[in-house]
Amino acid sequence: MEDESLAELFWGVARRLKHQSHESLQPFGITPGQGRALSVLARHGTMRPSELSEHLRIAPRSTTEVVDGLQERGLVERLPDPNDRRATLLRLTAGGTDTAGRIRAERGAQGERFFAALPERDRAELARILAALRVSETM
Numbered sequence: 001m002e003d004e005s006l007a008e009l010f011w012g013v014a015r016r017l018k019h020q021s022h023e024s025l026q027p028f029g030i031t032p033g034q035g036r037a038l039s040v041l042a043r044h045g046t047m048r049p050s051e052l053s054e055h056l057r058i059a060p061r062s063t064t065e066v067v068d069g070l071q072e073r074g075l076v077e078r079l080p081d082p083n084d085r086r087a088t089l090l091r092l093t094a095g096g097t098d099t100a101g102r103i104r105a106e107r108g109a110q111g112e113r114f115f116a117a118l119p120e121r122d123r124a125e126l127a128r129i130l131a132a133l134r135v136s137e138t139m
Helices: 007-027 032-044 049-056 060-072 096-114 120-136
Strands: 076-081 082-093
Touching: 007 032, 007 096, 032 049, 032 076, 032 082, 032 096, 049 060, 049 082, 060 076, 082 096, 082 120
Parallel strands: none
Antiparallel strands: 076 082
8 A cells, every 4th residue: 555656545445446336327227327317407407408418517418318318217308498499498397306216325334335444533634635625716
């Protein structure tokens, strides 16, 4: 461990969390990209596909593929935009809202199990540090 840099240690933990996250999606039959899209729509509500692309930081064409997959599963619906008849809005269906909530709960439980090895004081300090790093990235 002494030979590993802080970044290497961080990425090792991040890879483990990412693997767990992917595993948590398997019972729902959705991809990680679809899971992220569900999360964004659950958090921010109805939006245009271009807004979803911005939140996901992916190309519009990729967003279309993600939304197509979610729509096929009955988790997202496309609606006409009442303010612009050329535009489309994306909204979670009741099933999409339910699925997003179940995924969030499962990921929360996984996170609790993952970080349970740390004493509460260390967990609080890690949360503080990670929040500071996340805020500094947006500046």
